[in-house]
Amino acid sequence: MPFDIHILSLKDILDILLVAFLLYKTYKLMKSSGSINIFIGILVFIVIWVIVSQVLQMRLLGSIFDKLVSVGVIALIVLFQDEIRHFLLSLGSRHRSNGLFRFLKGNKKGETQKEDIMPIVMACLNMSKGKVGALIVIEKDFPLDDIVRTGDVIDANVNQRLIENIFFKNSPLHDGAMIISHKRIKAAGCILPVSHNLDIPKELGLRHRAALGVSQETDAMAVIVSEETGGISIAYKGQFHLKLSAEELERMLTNKTE
Ligand SMILES: Nc1ncnc2c1ncn2[C@@H]1O[C@H](COP(=O)(O)OP(=O)(O)OP(=O)(O)O)[C@@H](O)[C@H]1O
Numbered sequence: 001m002p003f004d005i006h007i008l009s010l011k012d013i014l015d016i017l018l019v020a021f022l023l024y025k026t027y028k029l030m031k032s033s034g035s036i037n038i039f040i041g042i043l044v045f046i047v048i049w050v051i052v053s054q055v056l057q058m059r060l061l062g063s064i065f066d067k068l069v070s071v072g073v074i075a076l077i078v079l080f081q082d083e084i085r086h087f088l089l090s091l092g093s094r095h096r097s098n099g100l101f102r103f104l105k106g107n108k109k110g111e112t113q114k115e116d117i118m119p120i121v122m123a124c125l126n127m128s129k130g131k132v133g134a135l136i137v138i139e140k141d142f143p144l145d146d147i148v149r150t151g152d153v154i155d156a157n158v159n160q161r162l163i164e165n166i167f168f169k170n171s172p173l174h175d176g177a178m179i180i181s182h183k184r185i186k187a188a189g190c191i192l193p194v195s196h197n198l199d200i201p202k203e204l205g206l207r208h209r210a211a212l213g214v215s216q217e218t219d220a221m222a223v224i225v226s227e228e229t230g231g232i233s234i235a236y237k238g239q240f241h242l243k244l245s246a247e248e249l250e251r252m253l254t255n256k257t258e
Pocket residue numbers: 133134135174175176177190191192193194203204205206207208209210225226227228229
């Protein structure tokens with residue numbers, strides 16, 4: 001068979017770059033959801049498959065691997081439905097609202113009002129001083145109605161004293177998460193999906209895991225005040241931003257980090 005010399009065209013380079021980008025995105029997604037070993041396993045399988053069927057051209061083993069790959073795609077979709085949903089969500093939400101929070105919707109693009117986030121910032125700072133544990137989830141484009149249903153609906157203005165009151169240790173609603181949407185405290189005492197990421201530091205317990213979980217499955221931002229240390233952290237897009245100062249918290253909430 002004559003050797004086919006093929007000069008790389010611009011399209012090929014673009015093709016390679018896109019595949020590299022997709023692989024990188026998949027790697028990051030798998031890492032944040034704690035499925036990195038599965039990702040490495042799949043890569044190893046693909047390499048073996050390519051060697052067996054393309055390089056060595058072993059027909060019998062190659063055809064078995066081909067069959068496995070065609071069934072495997074469906075298995076992967078079932079296995080990674082959450083990750084795929086998160087990936088599509090992050091692709092979609094990037095092109096909408098330019099990072100403005102849904103609870104601030106109603107403001108024009110780029111007009112995030114400081115007074116809208118200050119009650120949250122001030123409440124978190126006070127709860128941090130008093131070591132009152134809190135978990136506040138701010139909805140963006142992905143609707144959190146299913147999560148709201150797990151708690152008690154409040155539907156009140158975002159108000160510093162109300163936030164502190166809800167998380168006060170003996171309050172009936174202090175357990176679980178508060179959901180803020182459309183500039184309103186929608187609900188409290190809500191149950192969030194817990195992240196199964198194995199890389200989460202041991203000292204971070206369920207409150208932090210739940211915050212990371214919701215940030216992996218939706219595009220919401222979760223603010224955590226630690227009951228143990230008083231530290232304020234944010235989970236966003238499957239990543240922790242730990243031990244934030246007041247300025248950092250304010251900056252992240254006004255979404256200047258985007
Ligand atoms: N799935 C969940 N959804 C919402 N809230 C949760 C969930 N799991 C735990 N919590 C909240 O976290 C609290 C338990 O926090 P835990 O001490 O395990 O977490 P932590 O991350 O170590 O935080 P802290 O630093 O405040 O102790 C529970 O009382 C509850 O209010």
